[in-house]
Amino acid sequence: MDDTETRRILLEGLRVQARIGMLDHERLAPQTIVFHAAFDTDAGRPVDDRDIGTVLDYRGLREALIDEATRGHVDLLESLVDRCLDRILRQFPGVLRAKIRISKPEAFADCDAVAIERARGR
DSSP: OOOOOEEEEEEEEEEEEEOBOSSHHHHHSOEEEEEEEEEEEEOOSOOOTTOGGGSOOHHHHHHHHHHHHHSSOBSOHHHHHHHHHHHHHHHOTTEEEEEEEEEETTSOTTSSOEEEEEEEEO
């Protein structure tokens, strides 16, 4: 059994204007998508309160998600979730496991959102 002590970084409700969707009206203009993401890191290293280099800086995680979402048109939420997971695990070796949910809050008038969620670890 793995006894690695972890620390979880959460990004909740990150709103991004993205070009996503395969329907004709979705190709005409960006729409709001919302990220909820969790990133597990190794908490076994000591943290120096005066040195951000001793932890994983969540600003970089946020920037990577925004960049992937705004880089160009994507037809499917599933594809965007996979691209985001690939990038996070490639760019941030300190992330042991990532879970990303992306939702479209304006997809249907009769529900809060539709979403796709996927998790992957090293």
